[in-house]
Amino acid sequence: MGRHQKRIAAPISWPVTRKTHPWVVGANAGPHSKETGIPLLVVVRDMLKIASNSREAKKIINEGNILIDGVPRKDYKYITGLFDVVSLPVINEHYRLLLDANNKFKLFKEEPGATKLCRIDDKTVVRKGAIQLNLHDGSNLLASNYYKTFDTIMLSLPDRKITKHISYKPGNLALVVGGEHSGEIGKIKQIRKVRGSVTNMVVLSNESEFETVEDYVYVIGETAPEIKVV
Secondary structure, eight states: OOSEEEGGGSOTTSOOOSSSOSEEEOOOSOSSOSSSEEEHHHIIIIISOOOSSHHHHHHHHHTTOOEETTEEOOOTTOEEETTOEEEETTTTEEEEEEEOTTSOEEEEEEOTTOOEEEEEEEEEEOGGGOEEEEETTSOEEEEOTTSOTTOEEEEOTTTOOEEEEEOOSTTSEEEEOSSTTTTOEEEEEEEEOOSTTSOOEEEEESSSEEEEEGGGEEEEESSSBSSOOO
16 A cells, blocks of 8 residues: 555545545555555544544554554554444443445444454465454454354454354345445345356345345344444
8 A cells, every 4th residue: 555645536435525635644554455444543533533633643543542443553554444343442432434325434333342243255274174264354263164254253352252153144134335235234135146257146125125246245133233333
């Protein structure tokens, strides 16, 4: 990722004004991509609004007042991303970072003790035949082969122990985090496997029925969402 970032060329998911200043802070390489993450300074200044400028935001971050998934982050360029839990322990407030209907990052307030939701993007076999889960936030976790790709696991914070498993299957609830239906929750009706290099498609229903690409779908519950989305 570049050292500098022009506001006009920043990802559309970043909730920053485009023409007030030419530059916005760039993000360091980290667990999320530039498209699925946002610099911590932007979260503190532009989303939480607990700082009026970059200098104040850097001071708050450098003092260890911002926790991401239960861990203090002092790098103002740290890239925070989808489903990360942002905590302010001094005032005991907690938020989850998601995409809204306009494909822009938004903070949803959470209760103390909020767990981390992670989608299993891949599985690999490591030393001695152990199964490693490769999660959507760039982290890895050793577990049994019971878990399947695109399933969701809930992790306690900050120790990252599995507290719940939600299968990726028809009947369960999913949140869409991209495309035309970003921010919508629907019940999975069908998972349509497509041969070749074309991505799989998922049919969901809420008030109506719609279809989206599999990569945008995150299972968030069985009969009710496990996280706050309002």
